[in-house]
Amino acid sequence: MDAIDVIVTKRDGRELSREQIDWVIDAYTGGVVADEQMSSLAMAILLNGMNRREIAEWTQAMIRSGARMDWSALPGRTTDKHSTGGVGDKITLPLAPLVAACGGYVPQLSGRGLGHTGGTLDKLESIPGWRALLSNDEMLDVLNKAGAVICAAGDGLAPADKKLYALRDVTGTVESIPLIASSIMSKKIAEGTGALVLDVKVGSGAFMKTVERARELATTMVELGTDAGVNTVALLTAMDRPLGRAVGNALEVTESVEVLAGGGPEDVVELTVRLAREMLQAAGVSGKDPEEALKDGSAMDAWRRMITAQGGDPDALLPKAAETMEITAPSSGVLTRLDAYGVGLAAWRLGAGRERKEDPVSFGAGIMLHAKPGDMVRQGQPLMTLHADETSRFERALAALEGSYTIGESGDRDLLPLVIDR
Ligand code: URA
Numbered sequence: 200m201d202a203i204d205v206i207v208t209k210r211d212g213r214e215l216s217r218e219q220i221d222w223v224i225d226a227y228t229g230g231v232v233a234d235e236q237m238s239s240l241a242m243a244i245l246l247n248g249m250n251r252r253e254i255a256e257w258t259q260a261m262i263r264s265g266a267r268m269d270w271s272a273l274p275g276r277t278t279d280k281h282s283t284g285g286v287g288d289k290i291t292l293p294l295a296p297l298v299a300a301c302g303g304y305v306p307q308l309s310g311r312g313l314g315h316t317g318g319t320l321d322k323l324e325s326i327p328g329w330r331a332l333l334s335n336d337e338m339l340d341v342l343n344k345a346g347a348v349i350c351a352a353g354d355g356l357a358p359a360d361k362k363l364y365a366l367r368d369v370t371g372t373v374e375s376i377p378l379i380a381s382s383i384m385s386k387k388i389a390e391g392t393g394a395l396v397l398d399v400k401v402g403s404g405a406f407m408k409t410v411e412r413a414r415e416l417a418t419t420m421v422e423l424g425t426d427a428g429v430n431t432v433a434l435l436t437a438m439d440r441p442l443g444r445a446v447g448n449a450l451e452v453t454e455s456v457e458v459l460a461g462g463g464p465e466d467v468v469e470l471t472v473r474l475a476r477e478m479l480q481a482a483g484v485s486g487k488d489p490e491e492a493l494k495d496g497s498a499m500d501a502w503r504r505m506i507t508a509q510g511g512d513p514d515a516l517l518p519k520a521a522e523t524m525e526i527t528a529p530s531s532g533v534l535t536r537l538d539a540y541g542v543g544l545a546a547w548r549l550g551a552g553r554e555r556k557e558d559p560v561s562f563g564a565g566i567m568l569h570a571k572p573g574d575m576v577r578q579g580q581p582l583m584t585l586h587a588d589e590t591s592r593f594e595r596a597l598a599a600l601e602g603s604y605t606i607g608e609s610g611d612r613d614l615l616p617l618v619i620d621r
Pocket of ligand 1: 378380
């Protein structure tokens with residue numbers, strides 16, 4: 200077998216055999232298949248697709264490229280959530296300790312910011328002392344102490360995906376449903392969770408811009424999880440506007456702590472509670488109700504234990520950006536639209552995300568939204584505050600925000616429901 204044989208099969212729109220899939224994933228991980236060959240194959244897959252069997256075998260081959268984690272030593276059931284990524288999507292932060300407070304064990308392997316979307320690890324790293332890199336033994340220790348752990352995937356987990364994802368990122372081959380589904384699910388299945396809830400985002404701020412594409416991705420991932428013995432459920436949720444009021448690393452940690460304290464924005468609370476119920480149900484855990492755990496302080500206690508067990512100080516002051524700039528409403532009326540992509544791009548340009556993979560993020564940078572779609576605003580009232588370490592960043596952020604909000608009549612609203620489908 201050689202790489203050209205595999206590339207030509209897919210280029211000509213034919214099915215890849217199991218032998219071809221196993222060989223190419225193994226040979227790519229081992230450096231026998233070159234990056235230019237794999238990028239050609241990825242493009243052929245993007246253009247010609249893969250059927251269900253091919254996607255399942257591709258996913259299994261990526262899982263076998265590395266280690267599989269095992270949580271059988273824990274005294275309870277594991278359950279996890281994965282979001283396909285969005286703007287202001289800090290839900291993992293309050294959700295993991297909330298589910299732990301209700302009796303589930305949450306082994307969350309998370310990622311860093313990608314383009315205009317934020318990353319859970321970047322957010323948590325704004326807490327002084329907090330560590331994202333843990334060994335398997337340390338993960339188990341945090342799970343035993345707190346019931347939840349949020350950390351980076353080690354090099355041994357689905358290494359084929361790590362290599363392929365970096366290649367897809369620079370070859371225009373990210374937006375393929377078979378490749379996205381196999382990438383996400385290989386990591387989640389290798390992570391060893393017993394149950395999984397997928398939060399598939401839809402709208403301008405998400406990978407999937409339409410409900411139809413999101414539904415196809417969700418269905419593909421649920422089938423992959425179910426076939427691998429992971430009880431998998433997917434929700435389609437709105438990402439046409441940002442989630443909550445905070446966008447940016449430390450700003451989102453502060454908002455998450457507000458949710459754990461029983462407050463926080465309505466949409467963040469609603470989605471956190473809904474996903475927590477789904478996670479507990481998927482794992483067959485019938486403990487405390489999530490709303491109760493937010494009210495009685497037990498979710499906050501689990502958060503403090505989790506942060507402390509990972510070296511962080513839950514009482515530390517979080518970094519703040521040196522400069523702020525207010526944007527005010529140009530007219531009076533109802534805020535009918537606040538585009539998630541525009542806000543995400545502006546936060547990225549303010550320094551909350553990276554220009555290049557190796558760049559550091561600014562923990563304090565981002566945007567605080569003072570009005571959300573549906574709110575009445577008066578001319579001159581603050582709409583949002585931009586936060587950055589240097590004033591020179593404001594100009595490019597303002598350009599990103601141009602045309603990304605509309606003030607009109609109350610009847611103009613055309614928002615997706617927060618939870619579109621299950
Ligand atoms: N997230 C992943 O882990 N993989 C993809 O392909 C896209 C988003």
